[in-house]
Amino acid sequence: MFDPETTEQSDLREGRSPWHSDGVASPxxxxxxxxxxxxxxxxxxxxxxxxxxxxxxxxxxxxxxxxxxxxxxxxxxxTAMLLWEIDRRLGFLTDRIGFERAANIYRYSYRSVAGLAALVQEQAIACDFTLRPSLYLAAEEVGARALMDELALRHRAELPGAFLGHADLLGTFGITREGALLSPGSAEADPxxxxxxxxxxxxxxxxxxxxxxxxxxxxxxxxxxxxxxxxxxxxxxxxxxxxxxxxxxxxxxxLHDIGASWALATPAQAPAALWRERALIWEASEDYLYARTTADGRIVIGGEDEDGMTDAPERAAKGPAKAAALLGKLATLRPQAEIAADMVWSGVFGRTSDxxxxxxxxxxxxxxxxxxxxxxxxxxxxxxxxxxxxxxxxxxxxxxxxxxxxxxxxx
CATH class of the missing domain: 3.50.50.60 (FAD/NAD(P)-binding domain)
Structure with a gap:
């Protein structure tokens, strides 16, 4: 057993996240x-x-x-955003390995989230597991036209989703972007x-x-x-x-390299400050902003990725500036929220070029x-x-x- 409140530094992560557990009852x-x-x-x-x-x-x-x-x-x-959508768009993978192979991997990813949901329910694992839609926002690199092309490929692969134009996105989610893809079948949990x-x-x-x-x-x-x-x-x-x-x-x-990402959790928000369906939000860009909510009503927002950065003290030194940048982006994304950081942390992750x-x-x-x-x-x-x-x-x-x-x- 261990104290889940302890703030630690390791090669893998630095700071304190909102996740808590009584541990594993095993020597x-x-x-x-x-x-x-x-x-x-x-x-x-x-x-x-x-x-x-x-x-x-x-x-x-x-x-x-x-x-x-x-x-x-x-x-x-x-941040346990259990997306079935892959970091690289279906269109990107189609250009590289062909539509059938790319679509097969996307479908398997979709089934993986569904399989995990069934496992959590079957084994009665208490981890705040909740199915959520995802909201994939247009960004500078990928505009509304590219998102519609992506959706057409997904529909061809028999994957779900719908396009929201600027007016629908603003009216439904209060987000000012050129467009977004709204897709069911993702989830969140306390990892x-x-x-x-x-x-x-x-x-x-x-x-x-x-x-x-x-x-x-x-x-x-x-x-x-x-x-x-x-x-x-x-x-x-x-x-x-x-x-x-x-x-x-x-x-x-x-294909493999290493990146670091920063995240923060706000204090618990008033219900009106949280967006519709509490969708998992992420951007159509290479180093994307991402956001979700927690069971106790916090907003978790992350991004500001950098290459390498495996040294925990170095990441800690960047923490205040990264948190300020993330809070600025949260203020743009959700101005009605309480724009404050209750917890800030960083982590290192492996990624591939494809x-x-x-x-x-x-x-x-x-x-x-x-x-x-x-x-x-x-x-x-x-x-x-x-x-x-x-x-x-x-x-x-x-x-x-x-x-x-x-x-x-x-x-």
Missing amino acids: FRPLAQNISCDVLIVGAGISGALMAEHLTALGHDVVLIDREEPGRGSTVAS LRLAHGLLTRALSRGARLFHDEAVRYESLGRRAGVTLASGHSIEAGAVVLATGYVLPDIVRSD GLPLIGEVPGHPRLFAAYGYGGNGITFSYMASRIIARLIAGHREPWYEDVALDRAAP
Whole structure:
């Protein structure tokens, strides 16, 4: 157990977010001896938690390790906007890999949010999970005409959504932009409670959790071995790397880089200050502004992304200026809101140049699997990864997995 109110700095995140949890009722200590299991998951954040819940439900003997308290890395820095829309538009992906392949990935992303919603309901995980529409705003790079073209492609892919022109957007949401796409099927949650709820389900099925760090990986024929910082080792039928933006040396991709993002949470707002349907808001630009509400009526707004910035003190030094910039954008977006920051935080995330995740087998390392490069679709792609990797472990492969493979070529 840990104190969720503690403000900490780590490589992954800095500051304090509004997410709270009673933790995971499991001892969290280094491994005391060498052990074996069916699947070892390296990382006990939301990606590892989704993986552990699914694999234990399938009957696997699962072990998780993490160098930090579960969920206290990049998960607690997430704004948990569970969008099925991908950072790169369907039109962008169509130009690079063709419409059918791009549409297939978009549809799978849409089903991933629906699958996560069903899982949360089935397992009765208390995490403020709520289905929300998304509002994708026109920006300087992408105007109303481009949004209508994007919507036409989505409809061709049998994906939902509608275009709002300037007048409709202003009248319905009070937002002054050239236009927007309004789409159902996204969601929001408290990411820390979601991760801990999933871990609790996995632990109840026999999963084991240890405070340790992997320092060396090796393939052992039909199995894999991992040496830990404690000096002990774990032998597993498969190893899954779910370590946030931190790619081990054995994982390489020309598509992957690292960015930092800042976010803040306002005080609880008067109901009239919150927009219709409390939609998830984001912009049609590369480094986009994003906003959502919380169960207790706060507005969470984020953006101001920068490349790199893995040093927590450096991000902390930029925090006041980033918060001021975000508050200025909130005042433009929602002037009737209380424009104040109650909490400010930052986090580091991995992203790819094509907007698609890196999921699958680690090239040249049999029985090692990885999930990285989620960008703004963190939890949605985490769910997707848990299903893909479970099937790969079982020996099943679908042709479209090549479109998210770790060694796919740059477009």
